[in-house]
Amino acid sequence: MRLKNSYFYTLREDNKEEDSVSGNLLVRGGFVKKSSSGVYMYLPLGLRVLKNIENIIREEMDASGAAEVLMPALINEEYFAKSNRLGSFGKEMFKLEDRFEKKYTLGPTHEELFAVAASMKVKSFKDLPFTLYQIQTKFRDEARPRYGLLRLREFMMKDAYSFDKDEAGLSESYTAMFNAYKKIFGRLGINYKIVRADTGKMGGSLSEEFQAITDIGEDTIVLCDKCDYASNIEVCSTIIMDTESKEKILEKDLVSTPNAKTIEEVAEILPEANNKLVKSLIYKIDKKLYLVLLKGDSVVNEDKLARLMDANEVELASEDEIKKKVKTEIGFVGPIDINIPVIMDNEVEVMTNFVVGANKKDYHYKNVNLSDFNIDFKGDIRNVKEGDSCPECGGKLYFKKGIECGNTFKLGTKYSEAFDLKYLDSENNLQPVHMGSYGIGLGRCLAALVEQRNDENGIIWPISVAPYKVAIIVIDILNVDQMDAANHLYNELRDLGIETILDDRDIRPGVKFNDMDLIGIPIRITIGKKIVEHIVELKKRNSEETTEISIFDVIYNVQDIIEEENI
RNA sequence: CGGGAAGUAGCACAACUUGGCAGUGCGCGUGGUUUGGGACCAUGAGGUUGCAGGUUCAAAUCCUGUCUUCCCGACCA
Numbered sequence: 001m002r003l004k005n006s007y008f009y010t011l012r013e014d015n016k017e018e019d020s021v022s023g024n025l026l027v028r029g030g031f032v033k034k035s036s037s038g039v040y041m042y043l044p045l046g047l048r049v050l051k052n053i054e055n056i057i058r059e060e061m062d063a064s065g066a067a068e069v070l071m072p073a074l075i076n077e078e079y080f081a082k083s084n085r086l087g088s089f090g091k092e093m094f095k096l097e098d099r100f101e102k103k104y105t106l107g108p109t110h111e112e113l114f115a116v117a118a119s120m121k122v123k124s125f126k127d128l129p130f131t132l133y134q135i136q137t138k139f140r141d142e143a144r145p146r147y148g149l150l151r152l153r154e155f156m157m158k159d160a161y162s163f164d165k166d167e168a169g170l171s172e173s174y175t176a177m178f179n180a181y182k183k184i185f186g187r188l189g190i191n192y193k194i195v196r197a198d199t200g201k202m203g204g205s206l207s208e209e210f211q212a213i214t215d216i217g218e219d220t221i222v223l224c225d226k227c228d229y230a231s232n233i234e235v236c237s238t239i240i241m242d243t244e245s246k247e248k249i250l251e252k253d254l255v256s257t258p259n260a261k262t263i264e265e266v267a268e269i270l271p272e273a274n275n276k277l278v279k280s281l282i283y284k285i286d287k288k289l290y291l292v293l294l295k296g297d298s299v300v301n302e303d304k305l306a307r308l309m310d311a312n313e314v315e316l317a318s319e320d321e322i323k324k325k326v327k328t329e330i331g332f333v334g335p336i337d338i339n340i341p342v343i344m345d346n347e348v349e350v351m352t353n354f355v356v357g358a359n360k361k362d363y364h365y366k367n368v369n370l371s372d373f374n375i376d377f378k379g380d381i382r383n384v385k386e387g388d389s390c391p392e393c394g395g396k397l398y399f400k401k402g403i404e405c406g407n408t409f410k411l412g413t414k415y416s417e418a419f420d421l422k423y424l425d426s427e428n429n430l431q432p433v434h435m436g437s438y439g440i441g442l443g444r445c446l447a448a449l450v451e452q453r454n455d456e457n458g459i460i461w462p463i464s465v466a467p468y469k470v471a472i473i474v475i476d477i478l479n480v481d482q483m484d485a486a487n488h489l490y491n492e493l494r495d496l497g498i499e500t501i502l503d504d505r506d507i508r509p510g511v512k513f514n515d516m517d518l519i520g521i522p523i524r525i526t527i528g529k530k531i532v533e534h535i536v537e538l539k540k541r542n543s544e545e546t547t548e549i550s551i552f553d554v555i556y557n558v559q560d561i562i563e564e565e566n567i
Numbered sequence: 568c569g570g571g572a573a574g575u576a577g578c579a580c581a582a583c584u585u586g587g588c589a590g591u592g593c594g595c596g597u598g599g600u601u602u603g604g605g606a607c608c609a610u611g612a613g614g615u616u617g618c619a620g621g622u623u624c625a626a627a628u629c630c631u632g633u634c635u636u637c638c639c640g641a642c643c644a
Contacts, residue, residue, distance in 0.1 A: 012593065012605065013579060017637065037636065091568095092643070109644075143568080143642045151643085197644085207644080218643090315641080407644060439644070457604095475603055510604035517604090528603060537603095 001468065002490075002502045007044050010515050020216055022450035023148020025459050029519040031467075038145025038153035045519060046446075048467035048499075050156065053442050054135055056187045056464060057158050064180040066131040066160055071113045073137055077103040079112040083418040088312075094139045094153075106139035111411070111437060114161040115419040122433060124424045125165045129173055133160035135442070147216060149447035150403060156442040163433050165423060167412075170434040174410055177438045178208070181406055185210055188445055189462030190405065191452050195221050196231040198303055199409060206410040210440075211402030212448035221402045222384055226395025233399070234303050236384045237391050240346050247352050250367035252336075258362045261331025263296045266355065266364060273366060276354045280333045282326065282340070284317040285309050289325050290377075291338050293356075294345035298382040308343070308379040328359040334373075336365060341376035349378065403448045406440040459520030460541050463566040470500040470558055471521040473512045475528035477504050482527050485536070485551055489525065492555060498562065517541065523561055525554060 001008070011028040018024040026032045031046030042050055058068065077095070080086045086093075094106040107113075114132060121127050135158045145151050162173035185192050190212050197209040209232060211221050220233040260266045263277055270277075277296030282289055283305065290309075292300060306314045322330060325340065334357030335342045348354070353367045365372075388397045413432040416422065422430045446465075453460040463469055470493055474486045486502060493500040501521060503512045516524055526537040526546075536554055539546045540561065549557060 009577095010605095011578065016579070019637085034636095140643085144638095144640090146638095199644085209644085404644075409644080437644090441644095473603095508602060508604085508606065510602095510606085513604045515605085526603080 001500075002504050004504045004506075010518055018148055020147040020150065020447070020451070021454060022150070022216075022447040025450055025454060025518070026148060026447070029459060031519075032149065038142055038151070040149065040152070040443075045467045049446055049461070049465050050442055052465040052467075053188060053445050054156070054158075057184055057440060057442070058135065060180045060184045060187070061133050061158070061160060063183075064131070064176050066133045066177075069117065069132050069134050071107070071110050071117075071134055071136060073107050073139065075105050075107045075113065077105050079116070080105065083112050083115075083415055085112075092140050092142070094141050108138055108140045110134070110136075110159055111161065111415045111435070112419065114159075115415045115421050115435070118161070118163050118433065119419060119421045122163065122421060122423050125426060125431075128423060128433065129162065129164040129169050131160055131162040131173060131177070133158060133438075147218075147447070149443040150216070151218070152443060155444075158440040158442065160438040162436040162438070163421075164436075165425070165431065166434055170410055170412075170436055174206075174408060174436050177436065178408055181210055181408065181438070181440070184440065185406065187464050188449065189453075189464055190445060190448055192405065193221060193223070193230050193400070193402065195402070196235055197404075197407065198232065198234040205412055206408075208408050209402075209404050210406035212405050212445075212452065213400050213402055214448060214451040215401050216451055217401035217403040219402045219404055220383075221400050222397050223400060224390035224393060224395045224397055227390060227393040229390050229392045229395075229397075233383050234301065236397075238346065238380050238382060238384050239389055239391050240350055249369050250353050252365050252368045252372050254358055254360075254363055255366050256362060257332075257364045260362075260364070261329075267296070270355060270364070270366065273355045276351065276366075278348055278351065278354045278356050278368075280335060280357050282317040282322050282330075282333060283314060283343075284321060285314050286311045287313070289317055289321065289340045291333065291335055291340055291342045292345075292381065293335055293342060293348050294382050295347045295351065298345065298347060298385065301381060301383045304379070305343070305381045308377065308381055326359070328357070329361050332357040332359060332361055332363060334359050334365065334368075335375075336368070336373045338373070342374055343377040343379075343381065344375045345381045346379060347382060403444055403451070404441075405444045405448055407438070409437045411435040411437050453520075457514070458518035461520040461522055463522050463562055466499075466520065466522050468499045468501045468521050469562060470498055470523045470525060471503060471516040472500060473503045473509065473516065473524060473526045475509050475526065477506055479531075481531045485531050486527050489527075489536075489551065489554065493558070496555070496559075498558065522565070523558055525558075527551075 009030045015024050015027045018027055030043055032040040032042055034040050089108055093108050096104050137154060138157045139154050142151055142153050145153050164170040164173050193211050193213060195209050195211055197207045199207045211219060222231045222233050222236040257266055257269050260269050263279055266277060278293055279296050281292045283292050302314045352369055355364050355366045356368050358365045384397055386398050390397055413434060415435055416433040421433045423433060425431050450459050472486050472490055474482050476482055490500055490502040520541060522541050524539045534551045535548050536551050537546050538549055538554060538557055
């Protein structure tokens with residue numbers, strides 16, 4: 001691309017609406033432009049990056065043996081009714097009606113349609129296995145889009161679905177896809193971790209996520225300092241190291257704790273109870289109130305709570321609901337003589353002589369023990385904490401933040417049963433197909449790369465996805481020698497299939513350097529005064545070093561760099 | 568969905584409290600001086616102040632409604 005007479009712009013100032021480094025750089029570099037909340041247009045540079053990511057994904061999917069299809073975005077709601085997901089996806093779906101008032105949704109995901117497509121082929125066990133995929137736009141009515149391209153309402157996704165005759169077949173297909181994913185993320189140049197995750201509303205038996213490690217990530221991932229354990233905090237189980245207390249069990253004791261409504265305030269009044277505080281939260285679980293007990297410094301994991309109670313809806317009860325049912329004020333609620341069922345976290349079980357609310361304003365009990373109250377349910381309902389023990393090896397756990405760029409699910413037979421996707425086995429029995437589903441968010445990959453690869457001057461693209469691999473900067477476009485050399489070089493690179501920008505704009509060199517740094521072109525060739533000696537400058541975006549080389553050698557150098565750095 | 572903030576030139580913002588010619592910086596056009604890391608001087612262009620109503624001799628400014636955007640929370644493959 002010659003910049004003169006091309007659609008190219010950059011913004012000098014930060015964009016105040018962007019709340020992420022990647023969003024800001026992508027907007028400033030003219031890669032994307034927001035059109036409404038959570039919806040962006042891809043401009044020429046951004047589209048080139050997106051296409052590069054798409055091509056890498058497509059190559060690896062094809063290599064894995066999957067076949068590409070394209071599903072509609074406009075989907076009759078009936079399909080989601082059939083799989084019983086109108087409720088579970090519910091508010092996240094964009095809904096619309098046609099002129100006959102038939103209900104449609106803009107597809108947030110496509111398990112349903114893929115199951116239908118598969119049913120066209122699947123009759124007998126001989127028709128299995130196979131894998132289909134598409135690269136297509138998804139729509140989700142996110143409550144709060146944010147972080148540039150990281151949480152969008154309209155976004156590109158690659159989704160793949162495998163179809164097998166049994167669990168063993170599914171495992172094979174799953175592994176094939178898993179390996180393809182490793183290749184994809186490797187080629188994209190993303191620094192990632194694979195973690196265990198919740199199967200959530202997709203259902204199924206196994207889910208793993210490909211998480212790009214960056215501080216802005218919305219997921220907390222748990223890693224072990226000894227083994228290679230890696231898990232999303234959603235599903236990381238806590239283990240209680242047996243800290244058998246030698247302490248003598250004491251008699252419970254009412255103590256005055258005026259105005260101490262939070263754990264911190266109670267800790268101030270009762271400093272001797274440090275590490276002995278137990279908090280009581282009132283949760284509404286499928287419309288019924290429960291008291292949830294856990295150690296003062298722990299955090300409830302609502303997913304685990306939902307699993308323990310086999311519930312769909314788990315939320316903190318509102319103040320009104322609590323007042324109606326429980327007579328105490330929030331802040332002094334406790335498990336002793338409470339009129340709602342008690343759910344206790346495992347961690348509390350090994351505690352002795354602890355402090356809880358007394359169900360009486362301005363009072364707590366200290367020296368409370370398990371025998372002082374009823375326990376209706378017990379389980380692992382909290383998040384692990386940094387420093388907790390690894391559930392696999394007992395090492396110490398630590399946290400990182402991640403962006404979920406890809407995921408893989410073993411779905412099992414949930415959708416095949418809903419859509420009657422069955423085959424005849426060799427004994428002439430009808431059997432449900434075993435499905436797997438595999439997603440990659442393209443925009444997320446793009447944004448995650450920018451989050452991971454930037455400096456004070458802008459983006460640093462890896463060769464594999466860079467919109468252009470080389471930028472030729474002409475210092476003085478009025479100088480015939482410089483311009484001739486640049487044109488010549490540009491044509492040669494182009495003929496070799498190396499995507500190149502020729503900055504032939506009549507502006508000061510500093511602006512050109514800054515622009516090329518901002519948009520992250522990996523290789524820069526500067527053509528200046530020394531062209532009369534046939535010397536040009538070569539610089540890589542990810543290095544400070546500038547080398548002067550002969551213009552006759554520059555192409556070989558460029559090819560070397562591309563070969564070296566393109567995985 | 569709850570709480571908060573903001574919409575004025577392509578971008579960032581001022582003027583609003585106390586109603587009286589629509590302003591600054593960046594960017595953009597033209598001329599000149601410059602010319603290897605976001606130049607300087609001069610001179611211009613660019614606005615239905617988000618939209619709709621109301622109050623007033625007069626509204627960017629006050630009032631009502633509405634739309635949009637952002638932040639915190641809730642929510643979230």
